[in-house]
Amino acid sequence: MIKFLPLKEAVAENLHDGDTVAFEGFTHLIPTAAAHEAIRQGFRDLTLIRMTPDLIYDQMIGMGMAKKVVFSYVGNPGVGLLRRARDAIENGFPRAIEVEEHSHAGMANAYEAGAAGLPCAVFRGYRGAGLAAVNPNIKSVTCPFTGEVLAAVPAIRPDVTFIHAQKADRKGNVLVEGIIGIQKEAVLAAKRAVVTVEEVVDNFDDLHPNLTVLPSWTIAAISVVPGGSHPSYTHGYYERDNAAYLEWDEIAADRDRFQTWMQKNVIESSADDFAGRVERLRKAA
Amino acid sequence: MSDAKDMGFTPNEMMTIAASRALKSDDVCFVGIGAPSAACNVARLTHAPDITLIYESGTIGTAPDVLPLSIGDGELCETAVTTVAVPEMFRYWLQGGRISIGFLGAAQLDKFGNINTTVIGDYAHPKTRLPGGGGAPEIATSSRQVYITMAQSKRGMVEKIDFFTSFGHGDGGDHRKRLGIDTAGPTLLITDLAIWKPDPVTKEFTVVSLHPGVSREQVQETCGWTVKFAEALDETPAPTELELKTLRDLQARTKAAHQGTAKGKAA
Numbered sequence: 001m002i003k004f005l006p007l008k009e010a011v012a013e014n015l016h017d018g019d020t021v022a023f024e025g026f027t028h029l030i031p032t033a034a035a036h037e038a039i040r041q042g043f044r045d046l047t048l049i050r051m052t053p054d055l056i057y058d059q060m061i062g063m064g065m066a067k068k069v070v071f072s073y074v075g076n077p078g079v080g081l082l083r084r085a086r087d088a089i090e091n092g093f094p095r096a097i098e099v100e101e102h103s104h105a106g107m108a109n110a111y112e113a114g115a116a117g118l119p120c121a122v123f124r125g126y127r128g129a130g131l132a133a134v135n136p137n138i139k140s141v142t143c144p145f146t147g148e149v150l151a152a153v154p155a156i157r158p159d160v161t162f163i164h165a166q167k168a169d170r171k172g173n174v175l176v177e178g179i180i181g182i183q184k185e186a187v188l189a190a191k192r193a194v195v196t197v198e199e200v201v202d203n204f205d206d207l208h209p210n211l212t213v214l215p216s217w218t219i220a221a222i223s224v225v226p227g228g229s230h231p232s233y234t235h236g237y238y239e240r241d242n243a244a245y246l247e248w249d250e251i252a253a254d255r256d257r258f259q260t261w262m263q264k265n266v267i268e269s270s271a272d273d274f275a276g277r278v279e280r281l282r283k284a285a
Numbered sequence: 286m287s288d289a290k291d292m293g294f295t296p297n298e299m300m301t302i303a304a305s306r307a308l309k310s311d312d313v314c315f316v317g318i319g320a321p322s323a324a325c326n327v328a329r330l331t332h333a334p335d336i337t338l339i340y341e342s343g344t345i346g347t348a349p350d351v352l353p354l355s356i357g358d359g360e361l362c363e364t365a366v367t368t369v370a371v372p373e374m375f376r377y378w379l380q381g382g383r384i385s386i387g388f389l390g391a392a393q394l395d396k397f398g399n400i401n402t403t404v405i406g407d408y409a410h411p412k413t414r415l416p417g418g419g420g421a422p423e424i425a426t427s428s429r430q431v432y433i434t435m436a437q438s439k440r441g442m443v444e445k446i447d448f449f450t451s452f453g454h455g456d457g458g459d460h461r462k463r464l465g466i467d468t469a470g471p472t473l474l475i476t477d478l479a480i481w482k483p484d485p486v487t488k489e490f491t492v493v494s495l496h497p498g499v500s501r502e503q504v505q506e507t508c509g510w511t512v513k514f515a516e517a518l519d520e521t522p523a524p525t526e527l528e529l530k531t532l533r534d535l536q537a538r539t540k541a542a543h544q545g546t547a548k549g550k551a552a
Contacts, residue, residue, distance in 0.1 A: 026342055026371055027357025051371070052419075075416025077355030078318055082416075089414045101403075104341060105380070105423040108372040124380050127466050128452025129422040134408050149465060178362045179342045182371045212370075233359055242354045242543040 002172035002216045007271040010194050010221040011037040019159040020047040022190065023056055026181025027077060027240075030232035032056055033225040033274050034162040034196050036266045039063055049158055051107045051182060055231070055248055058082040059266070061097060062258055068098035070156075072107045079245050083252040093255070101135055106153050111182050113155035114189025125151040161190035164229040165214075166236060168197045169204045172216030178235025180212050192220040196228040198237050227274035230281075238281040292498055294524050296477035297436065299496045301327060301532055302524045304388075304434045304475040310335040314386040315379065315424050318356050320434045321388035323535070324475075326352060330531045339378065341420040343369045352539040375420070379427045387428030389421055391435045393446045396489050396510045397460075398433060398453025398471030400425070401446040408448060418450045425451035430469045436477045437507035444510045454488035478504050480521055484513070494519035 005013070015021060015038055023031050023038075035056035047068040048057050054076060060066055062084030074085050087093045102110070109121035122141055126132045132151075141152045163183045165176045174195050176183055187193040195214070200222075204213065228234075231244035251261045294302075304324035308314060310333040316325045318340075329336050329348060337346045342357035346366030353361055362368045369378070378384065392415055393401035402421065406412030425431055431453070435441060453471045454460055461470050471490075474481035480494040491513045492504055497520060505512045524532075 027355045028342070028359070028362070071417070073417050073419035074414070075419075077357070078353070080416075081414070086414045090411055101417060103418050103422040104371070104420040105375040108375045112372045112376075123376065124427065125423045127426045128449060128455055128461070128464050129418070130403065130408070130449035131418065131422065178359065179344065179357050179368055180370050181342065181357075184370065185372060235359055235362060240355070240358055242358075245354065246543070 002219050003221045004172065004200075005221045005223055007033060007037050007196065007223040007225055010223045011041060014160050014192050014194050014220055015041075015043055016159075017043050018045045019043070020049065022049040022156070022158040022161045022186050024050060024161060024163055024181065024183050024186040025229065025232060026052060026179060028179040028181060028232060029164045029176070029183065029234060030054065030056060030229050031162045031164040031196055032230055032232060033228035033271045034164070034194060034223075035060060036269070037271060039065065039262070039266050049156060051104055052077065053082060053085060055245070058084040058248075058252055059262065061085050061088050062094070062252070063262065064094040066097050068100065070100040070102070072102045072104045076245055076249060079249050083249070084258060087255070100137060101131055102138070102153065103129065103131065106138065106151070107156070108182055108185075110153045110156040111185040111189050114157045115185040118155055120152050120154050122150050122152050156189055158186070158190040160192045160194065161186045162194050162196070163187060164196045164234065166198055166234060168195070168200050168222050170200060170202055172219060172222055173204060174214040174216075174219060174222065175204065175207065176212045176214065184212055184214065187214055187218055193218060194221045194223070195219050196223045196225040198226050198228070198234055200224055223271070225271045225274055227276070227278035228271070230274055230277045233281070238278040239283065241281055292523065294529055296496070298524060298529060298532055299521065300434060300436065300475055300477040302528045303480055303496065303521050304432065305331065305528070307432055307473055307475065308333050308336055308386065312385045313337040313339065313383060314388055315339050315341070315384045315420075315428055317389045317421065317424070318353070319390045321390055321432075322352055323532070324434060325388060326535060327528065327532050330535065331528055339384065341371070341374060343371055343374045345369065345378065350538065351542045352535060354543050375423060379420075379423055382427065382429070384424070384428040385430065387424035387431045389424060389431060389433050389451065391433055392441065394433065394435060394442050394474075395444065395446045395453075397455060397457050398431070398474065398483065398488075398490060399446055399449055399455065400433070400451040400453065401448045403448040403450045405447055421451040425453065425470070426466050426468060428468060430473075431471045432473045432475070433471055434475045437504070439507060439509045442508045442510065454483060457488045458486070478507065489513060491515055492518065494521045496521045497523045
């Protein structure tokens, strides 16, 4: 049964050392607060899955929590490279990590296969692409009807998925709006899902019937964390903090500056600090 | 290249504007971030008002007032005709054959339009780990045509790329067909110095038009392979006042919005 929990407990109950975990969010609704809580609790040997790792995986990799990362774009979107991830891949600092790299189409199809309970995804992809030669999990199958050779990748089945969403109702149903990315598939593909939300409302009675709602029984725990996706954004609540993404490029460029920043803004901080961080980004409605 | 500056526009402005001219109102364009995004939005704001711009975050038919920093900025969704989930984006819209133009940038490019945005050096032990392909490997093969835009440099335009992130024409000729790829692939390359098109048979990119004030030597000096020029070489028309104003206004709005010093139209 779903539980409403403080974030600290929701993370402690659902994430364990050695887990395969997805913190999903496609630029929008990135579950930063949940990732920071995981960093504070100091998990080790995680396999981190995400289409667009960006800042939170840069942080987790930089703190030495990851043994492997599965991704399709390891960049700071619109800014450049992820410097902590680069340091790990290029120099093995602070530890060497294993890399499994896909295209967006490959990851999106693999999550969908996970949600659909299939062992693998089949799609038209990776043709002529170098990734097929360096990633043994990219294979091919032949269509039994047409003979067309198609790409196949194993389904993604995380132990636990974390997402951020706009709101839950009191029963624990969750509404996701705007750029919904891969979140629904990532939740349904996982054994357990934890959702942080901006707020809880009485009910969803007035919602349009076709909106993306995750029923309460697909989720293990909900934590209310206003501002919980900063510096990403929550459509309808606050804007993306683009300046923070630009600033991250400088912070992550230096090992010591990174550690100092993490100590102050993550280790000595808490989920309650997120609301203040988005105050100036809330739209004057 | 100081020549172009004296003409009242920069090489980069010429590149973006030349790229924007290649797009039509009835195009359905899958937009890569960076240089392609600027070109696509200049096209929309000038001669191609009805163009459908699609970003891989799932936003279809979007019309942002400022250029997005990421492919998933909120304004893309707010101004879109519809926003779909990422698997739907790649399965129905891209793989389904709905995209007429895939517009890509490149870190490394070879003369057959193959693109590397993955690693410099060896994959297992890279000298520089770049962000990787994202949507590009399938944009390059499922879009009906691919346009590429990048500023010229010897580091960027190389004889041999370090990694095949996105397949162009491979080794040239009918290499795409032999791999079962039935789309046209790269049909246009717009740099800060010239417009290039693939040779119809060999598929090697050939300069067909030089931007105003640019010499053949300049093109060769900033390219890592021996450049072929078309027999009838055109001169790219200089940017019009409207094109330049549209681009500069867009970039000024974008800069202000991303630095957090202004909120554009939301203010």
